[in-house]
Amino acid sequence: MTLDVAWAVDWVRRTAATVTEHRDELVELDRLIGDGDHGENLARGFAAVLSKLDALEEPPAQIGDVLRLVATTLMSTVGGAAGPLYGTAYLRASKATATSVLDSEGAVALVEAALDGVVTRGKAGPGEKTMVDAWTPAAAAAVEAADHGAPPSEVLASAARAAQEGAEATIPLVATKGRASYLGERSAGHLDPGARSSALILAAAAEAAAAAD
Amino acid sequence: MAERWARVALVLVSHSRALAEGAAEVAAQMAPGVLIVPAGGLEDGGIGTSFDRVEAAVGEAAADGRAVVVLTDLGSAVMTSESVLEAVEPDVAARVRVADAPFVEGAVAAGVTAHGGGDLAAVLASAHHAGGTFEGFTPGEGDRPAVDGAAGGSGAAAADADGVVRASAVVRNRLGLHARPAAVLARALAAYDARVRVNGANGASVLELMKLGAGQGARLEVVGEGPQAAEAVQRFVSAVEDGFGEE
Numbered sequence: 001m002t003l004d005v006a007w008a009v010d011w012v013r014r015t016a017a018t019v020t021e022h023r024d025e026l027v028e029l030d031r032l033i034g035d036g037d038h039g040e041n042l043a044r045g046f047a048a049v050l051s052k053l054d055a056l057e058e059p060p061a062q063i064g065d066v067l068r069l070v071a072t073t074l075m076s077t078v079g080g081a082a083g084p085l086y087g088t089a090y091l092r093a094s095k096a097t098a099t100s101v102l103d104s105e106g107a108v109a110l111v112e113a114a115l116d117g118v119v120t121r122g123k124a125g126p127g128e129k130t131m132v133d134a135w136t137p138a139a140a141a142a143v144e145a146a147d148h149g150a151p152p153s154e155v156l157a158s159a160a161r162a163a164q165e166g167a168e169a170t171i172p173l174v175a176t177k178g179r180a181s182y183l184g185e186r187s188a189g190h191l192d193p194g195a196r197s198s199a200l201i202l203a204a205a206a207e208a209a210a211a212a213d
Numbered sequence: 214m215a216e217r218w219a220r221v222a223l224v225l226v227s228h229s230r231a232l233a234e235g236a237a238e239v240a241a242q243m244a245p246g247v248l249i250v251p252a253g254g255l256e257d258g259g260i261g262t263s264f265d266r267v268e269a270a271v272g273e274a275a276a277d278g279r280a281v282v283v284l285t286d287l288g289s290a291v292m293t294s295e296s297v298l299e300a301v302e303p304d305v306a307a308r309v310r311v312a313d314a315p316f317v318e319g320a321v322a323a324g325v326t327a328h329g330g331g332d333l334a335a336v337l338a339s340a341h342h343a344g345g346t347f348e349g350f351t352p353g354e355g356d357r358p359a360v361d362g363a364a365g366g367s368g369a370a371a372a373d374a375d376g377v378v379r380a381s382a383v384v385r386n387r388l389g390l391h392a393r394p395a396a397v398l399a400r401a402l403a404a405y406d407a408r409v410r411v412n413g414a415n416g417a418s419v420l421e422l423m424k425l426g427a428g429q430g431a432r433l434e435v436v437g438e439g440p441q442a443a444e445a446v447q448r449f450v451s452a453v454e455d456g457f458g459e460e
Binding site: 071072075076079080081083084085087088091121122178179 | 255265
């Protein structure tokens with residue numbers, strides 16, 4: 001089983017649905033240690049992606065085309081740091097997926113490219129209570145699953161599980177990057193909203209892959 | 214139009230439209246020959262940084278083969294600017310740099326250097342150097358800080374044995390060495406192959422000149438070195454003594 005353009009489009013639709021469904025949760029997480037706009041921004045951004053996707057006269061030829069549309073739209077519509085961070089993640093992922101189908105190695109390359117984008121743009125490393133804490137274990141889990149011969153849907157499912165575990169592991173951390181770092185020690189005890197939304201995005205990827213199987 | 218602007222343009226990226234436009238206004242007054250494009254706020258005028266607005270501003274600034282230095286205010290302004298550079302054509306991205314510099318001071322310093330004909334590296338260096346402006350510079354060996362000039366008049370430029378030209382001037386205009394005159398002096402000195410220090414400050418740096426805080430009556434000790442030191446120092450002294458055309 002491989003991942004195709006229809007999967008990529010379904011991933012985007014499921015992402016738009018899940019960030020809208022979890023909007024209030026993300027708003028609350030961000031209100032505690034940030035400026036409270038993460039949920040609104042992501043929901044608005046992915047709604048804009050959907051309307052652009054629906055306006056296309058024919059489906060994109062490559063998975064990378066879908067991800068590039070997500071990248072440019074998020075950069076344009078999502079204020080704050082999340083726009084450029086996710087925008088760069090999707091932009092890098094789109095460059096790694098200039099193809100109509102992805103096998104397990106391709107799925108790994110997608111997740112690794114997204115991690116690379118977040119790290120490059122945010123200049124954060126693991127353990128700083130950011131999106132990186134979700135994407136780093138996700139990439140490691142994807143590599144491990146592919147090495148064990150898992151199909152693409154399993155690679156994404158492993159990545160999604162690891163991302164959620166990574167997000168939950170941000171709770172005790174003290175933020176040293178981003179808006180939450182202004183709070184210092186007081187940022188400990190809260191789930192990082194960017195890590196949480198990253199886990200939601202990867203979960204949507206895995207669900208779309210499972211539905212395609 | 215292409216001939217009208219200096220070869221390096223500036224893009225000012227702020228979370229606020231008013232802040233970007235205001236900084237552009239300040240910098241443009243001191244560097245009228247430089248294309249300065251503000252890119253502040255979101256599309257709807259709200260607070261934030263817009264990829265589209267920054268992308269459009271970079272496109273406008275980089276037109277006609279110009280190089281571009283981008284000044285940013287806070288966190289995501291940097292990320293948005295870097296994202297734009299990752300998305301634009303590589304031949305455009307190759308001549309655009311994001312400065313790690315304070316927003317207003319960097320814009321002014323970069324603008325004056327660009328106005329004086331500086332290339333991309335020089336304009337970027339000016340912006341970066343502006344970061345140290347408010348840490349307070351240390352007057353150089355043998356230079357004196359601004360002192361009350363009541364005790365003496367001005368001295369003509371004269372070269373000593375080792376080719377160093379020294380002169381002094383007394384600030385005549387009522388408002389002193391404020392922003393506009395500082396920019397006039399820095400721009401004038403950019404035309405000469407000479408290094409000029411004024412009470413220890415770099416005479417080619419608008420911000421260092423302003424930081425001298427030289428008011429009416431202050432004496433400026435001017436020291437020039439280099440092939441055109443005498444001309445540069447003379448030009449500097451004349452401008453000060455003329456009160457910069459102000460009352």
